Amino acid sequence: MSTIKKEIPVSGMSCAACAIAVEKTLAASPGVKQAAVNYANHLAIVEWEEENTNLEDLKKRVQSSGYDLLIENLQQEELEKMQWEAHQLLKKRTLYAGFLALPVFLIGMFWMHMPYGNYIMWGLTTPILLIFGRQFFVQAWKLAKNRQANMDTLVAMSTGIAYLYSTFNTFFPEFLIKRGLEPHVYFEAAAVILFFILLGKSLESGAKAGTSEALKKLMGLQPQELTVLEKGIAVVKNTKDVQVGEIILVRPGQKIPLDGTVTEGSSYVNESMLTGEPLPVLKEKDQKVFAGTINQEGSFNFKADQVGDQTLLSQIIERVKAAQGSKAPIQKTVDKVAGVFVPTVLAIAFLTFLIWGFSGVDDAWLKGMLAMITVLVIACPCALGLATPTAIMAAMGKGASMGILIKDAESLEKGKKIDAIVLDKTGTITEGNPQVTDVYFLDGWKEMDFPILKAMEEKSEHPLAKAIVNHFRKLPGDTRLIDFKSETGKGVMARLEHSTFRIGTLKWLKASGIQEDKSVLNWAEKALNEGASVVFVSKEDQLMGAIKISDPVKASSKEAVQAIQQLGIEVHMLTGDQEKTASWVARQLGIRNYRSETLPQDKANYIKDLKSQNKTVAMAGDGINDSEALSLADLSIAMGKGTDIAMEVAEITLVHSDLQQIPKTLQLMRKSVNIIHQNLFWAFIYNIIGIPVAAGILYPAFGFLLNPMLAGAAMALSSVSVVSNSLRLR
Incomplete structure (x- = not known):
């Protein structure tokens, strides 16, 4: 079947x-x-x-x-549009509800005896319930039809009954006055509760509305059109119409549209969005190229090997989508508790009404109704609804002031449980920008020769040339070279007056008849063992020196790694760079666990392996190549100087790209989770103590029956205590 x-x-x-x-x-x-x-x-x-x-x-x-x-x-764009429109509508409802709730609160709490005050509050509260907070009542009705309840049910019941009771007392006050009772109204409770709950929903909706941005930016890496060579003629086609085996032309500066194999030409290709490594890679005949990477100066043809959903970029997109979809909001826990809490409160309120009604005291059924309303008012989930959002807002505000941008609530909860953190090397631990870190030249090299070296590298297309030019940027740049020649992937040569200069690989220089020098080679070997790249320099037929180029470790990285380890968290390092480089950096920082030459899927698999060991894993990275691993990690952290896609996928963004912010972030998250748990505890304590008192448990012994107005004050006090506790984070 x-x-x-x-x-x-x-x-x-x-x-x-x-x-x-x-x-x-x-x-x-x-x-x-x-x-x-x-x-x-x-x-x-x-x-x-x-x-x-x-x-x-x-x-x-x-x-x-x-x-x-x-x-x-529906297309992805249509779904995103629907989600965004729903979010905008919710934002408007929240603003309008807040605008109307403010005067209701002021009148109800401070000017309750003003002329026509009750009628004004009724007029302002009615649209809050029937228009801006209508969704809670609609949802409560849907759930009731299926014999279910959640937080919306309690919001609808408590605010609805408070509103109906207050409306009755506004238009028919004499009913209670004749019986010696004060016709109190509770419009401010209904209005303010709905505003705060709407505010929480709006914050949640806004967080979810932006989750697709990472996918949109990933999709934007693949060009919509490309140039196909058909019998030697260039034809522009839509990328999705290309078939496997077609020959595609890539010009300088263009994004490579599909995965394939170079058939003709050569060029350097920037693959940092996939590998994370800053140096462009030389692509020649029979070498692989990948969709989303960027061609540099040259042009070449390649045969399409993978198209559509089969490209490496498309696979990363699908994996990120799947990983994002597996996440659930922190509010789920509160909703689950409310699922039990709500029917319990409703049962207690109804039971309270019946017990009072059959108690035989004076005005038994009236007192029963007041006690029932008091139970529903005091049990209103205002504090419960504020417990998480206020702590989140305080944590986000504190984090922002520290340069730590927290994307959602879920990451706060996970931050407390982290016991392993995986760091990408390039751009996270290191600067992510190749620099000349040392030079070595023999005595025969003169100061006047350095401007020649700079002038030659200014004309070179090699990716390391820029680092050399930057290092010698203060030297004169108007040196006139004679017979400049460049050999792709090997080096450059030029003449000045009667001398010939070469800059490039040792193999190329030796093939050109250059005599080696032992001291230069020894110096270069040490640099290579540290994982650096080395460029050799010759004058005439003599090897004269070497230039060490590497991606320097950030000054703060070592202290940051030590601080993370002191929190009892394992530190792991992943890099697409060579083994020597990875080993050198790991030794410098005291990192025991590392892996070199990793592709995007290798990083993702490493995260999966750690999670299979029952570890709660955080991942910090800055490149597109890190996006899948970031999505799979329990907590994802992006460096602010990295790619937009890494920041969209990540739950935390470190604005200053300083590794020392990671231990600070983890400490802030631990404090935030403690505050949330405290808030939820106090929110329930108020109900555990308040509901029995509201039901009248003290009446037989002390003759005390809690006034609904005091119940509203207690409910407000619970909200104030929750907000005040959250503000301690600041």
Whole structure:
């Protein structure tokens, strides 16, 4: 029996409990073998038997539970547009609700006896509930039809009953006055609660709306059009229309559109977006080129070997997408607790009403109704809703002032559990920019010869030439060279007056008849053992010196690695560079665990291996080649001077690209998680103590029945304590 497996967008979900409800509905449908719904990206992955059901049937079943499957073949751009529009609408509702809630709060708390105050508050609160906070009541109704409850249910019940009771007392105050009771109103509680909950939802929506930016930028690396050679004639085609085996022309400065093999020509290609290494690579006949990399000065033809979804870039895109989709928001824990908390509170409130009603005291049913409302008001999840967002906002604000940009809430929770961190070498531990770090010349080399060396390298296309020019940038640059020649991948030669100068590889110089010098070779060998690149220089037929070029380790890296290790966290280093370079850097920093010559998939596999050892892994990197590994890590950290894609994938961005910020980040995250746990603890303590008192447990012994107004004050106090606790992070 054939099966179909498809990824389908889901609409109408507002919390993790909604995703669970949709997942249960799909899993219970006839013919469905498995279903998984992800609240973070609003996608369902469903596998079903083609003979027993179809998409239309699944859509109807999900609609019956209050949600919807978007079975139309929507493009990624259309889904992003829908998500962004929903986010903008939520932002507007939050702003309008806040604008109306402020005067309601001021009147209710300070000017409650002003003329027509109750009518003004009613007029301002009504649109907050019926228009801007309507989604909570709609969602609560959907869940109620399926015998489910979440935080939306409690928000709707508490604010709804407070609003209805206050509305009754506003228009019919004499009903309670005749019975000797004060007709209090609680419009400020309903209005302010809805505003704060909307604010939390808006922050969450904004975080999710930006998750696709990394994928869009990755997709942007592949050009939409390319030049194909058909019988020697250049023809412009759309990239997606190219077939395997076609010959493609790449001109200077162009992005390489597909994976393939060079058939003619040569050039240096910048592969840093895949390998992370700063030096362009020489590509000649029969060598591989990859989509998304950038051609430098030369031009060449290559045969397309992989097209469409088969290119290395496309595979990285899919892996990043899958890794991002596997994440869930921290609010899931709160929603799960609320799923139990809500029906419990509703049961207590209803039971309170019945017990009072049959108690036989004066105005028993009226007191029962007031006690029930008091229970719902005091149990309102304002503090519960604020516990996480306020701590997150405080942590993000503190982090931003330190140059640490925190992308979402989930990363805070994971930061406390990290026990292994993987560092990319180039651009993270090192500067990511090749520099001349030392030179060695024999006594026969004169100061006046250095400007000649600079002038020759200014004309060279070799990627190391720029480092040499920068090193000698203060020297005169108007030296006139004679018979300048460049041999790709070997070196450059020029004459000045009666002398011939060469700069390049030792092999090329020896082939040109240059005599070796033992002291120069010994110096060069030491530099090579440290993982550096060495360029040799000759004058006439004598080897005169050598230039050491390397990617220097950042001054702060060693202290940062030690600080991380002192937190009890293992440090690992990955690099696409050669073994000698990796070994040298690891020894300098005291890093025991490292791996060299790694490709993007090797880095991803290394992360998977660490996670398979039950380690909670953080990854710090700066290149496109790190994006898959960053997505797979439990906590991803990007250096601010790295690529936009690495920063989009990562949950943390270090603005100053200083490795010392990593231990500071981990300490901030640990403090933040402690604050969140404290907030949730106090939010529930208020309810554990307040609900029994609100229900009237003290009435038999002390004759005390909590006034709903005091319940509202207690609820406000719980919110103030949570916010104040969160502000300690600053």
